[in-house]
Amino acid sequence: MKKTLLASVIAGVTFAGQSFAVELYNNDGSTFSVGGHISMGVGNDADDDVKVQSVSPRININATQDIGSGFTVDAKAEWGLNTLEGGDNSFSTRLGYIGITHDMWGRAVAGTQWSPYYDVAGVADMPIAFANDFLYTNHYNLGSARAERMLSYRKTFMMGDNFGLNLGAGWQGKNSDGGLDYGNRGQIALSADFAGVSVGYAFNTGAVSYDNDDAMANVLSAKFGSYGDGLYLAAVYEMGQQFQGNFDSTAIEAIAAFALANSLNFSLNYESVEDDDSNETLLSQMALQVEYNFTPKFIGYAGYEIDLGDDVSSDDNLYALGVRYLL
Template sequence: MYKKLLAVAVASSVAVPAMALTAYDDGTDKLTIGGRVGVQSKTMDGDTELNNDSARINFGFEHKFSEDLTGFAMAEWGINAIDQYDEGSKKDLFSNRLGNIGVAHSTYGKVTAGKQWSVYYDIAGWTDMYAIGGGTSMGIYDGYSTDGGVNGTGRADDAISYRASVGGLNVGLQYQMRGTSGSDIDGTDQLVMDRAWERTGGGQAALSYDFDSGLSVGYTYSQTSFEQRENAHAQSAGIKFDTEQMYLAATYGKFKNHTNATLANRKPIGDEGSTGYVPTGHFDKKSTGIELFGQYNLQSVAGLSFYAGLNQLKVDEQHDGSDSDGKLDTKSLGALYRVGPMQLAAEYTVDDSKKHDGTSDADNYMTLQARYYF
């Protein structure tokens, strides 16, 4: 069960090969080093740009206290492998992605403390399997930070989690500690004030069941409380069918004060994929999301897969309670080839997203990707 829990925590996917170099292992202590370097080119409206493809490096540590009890730690940093700039300033070479410590018992489950993949992602992430895009409609990366850390739905900050599995039943619980952006919510700079936050706490729960046939069903709920801000709510239900040749998944979510659908595909945010947004203090009062994903692995050509998916996030009420026609709406087709430590992919996305007034300035785009895992 420990290996199963570890796999869930790392959020392994169909599209991403799990690789890590074992640098040291004496049967009691173990050190692994992993990560990836990649680039992607995005062509939109006749223009092509080359960007960093979420390069990263991680270190994993394990110590066996007994046959049943293992201690572990994980640290991961994003790498700005290609020079990128934000408002005229060069981005930092390294950025924090993960940092946690915990213990895992073969019978009683696993406890993790620190910055980690959330238990919300254990279910909502079932459709976040694209080689390049995706993951924009289940509230995973929404909130005051681009990695979902503040609201605890992506790579959660300041979190303590518990995961356990009994037979096919999987349970996850998470609590998020108090935190602050360090900015004055009552200040005079409107941009700073909009992005400022003070979290008083947050909680999450996830429940899923894996059938022997490869079918899984699950549900997850998240609530985050803030000082002088509306509390954020996110809930998602999912179903998936996973076999060696085929992967099919669907997720459905409902959100309050958690998403910003009409900005979610307006400004690239680099390490979080091909779409993203600059966080502000104005979130959709109510929104509804759906994601679909399917992948077929060719048996005749080893390593070659084709996939398709839908991401749709509709605004039911704007932050001021008014009606909206805004939505994020993308459909993607992709091809993926894995050979050894390398991954090559091509993805074409049709973007039908709309602003609150129903108008659209979205463009379709083509993205090519090359990655090397280590």
């Protein structure tokens, strides 16, 4: 794997937002870095109370080792931080894995990690304040975003300078959590990149003890450009069976963003989730947001999320204003 690509993998650069890591050691094929971010601000909650808020603060450590013959081993551990309260629950595991990468043979990873399903489905999960909620409904167990106890494989096939075909697959073993039993789960993801455009498809399936049925999903996505660099467009369409709950569902996420040369980034995103069994709208919302890099490590954000109405809750418009500091 090229050095620049491996560095991106180790730093944890994903669709979920900005990442930054400071390299503390680099010698004789070994590296060690520390990264993460703290995001703090103010906003209102569902009861319209104004509160100090944090947005997924985290800290991570990353290490790589060149073991020869073109193979590089890497390890990552990342913890979510409870920055608003003290006590015993200050840290929670977000990621923890060991991976091995080779130019020709691809990349294998074992542990809690961003899933191949998310490689396809996460293309609209970009803004700091309000982003893609439905991917996180039960993501650790179903592998729709961060997946626990997963073994995954990825490989990119380059066909010329401008066309790449990406293959991903993941497996999770049997597990019990929250009163539900999960059987062996599997997923596969395919995507193609060409001249700034990417299209993808992923399939995720495996038994869950709602009704001794499979929790299954098909997701399609498309994107254009790079978030934070000029025009960025992305859309996600998910068809689920027992995936958002004990019902069949349809979920949509779309975003349009434009970043100026001074890094001022404006975005508009829309999200909806439908319960197809009862013909009810569970979620329907739109958010207007802006982000600005005061420095490469210090980012300001503001957002206003409009509840477009659903069949299960009252309308709750939300706002958020804050800053993110990349460690």
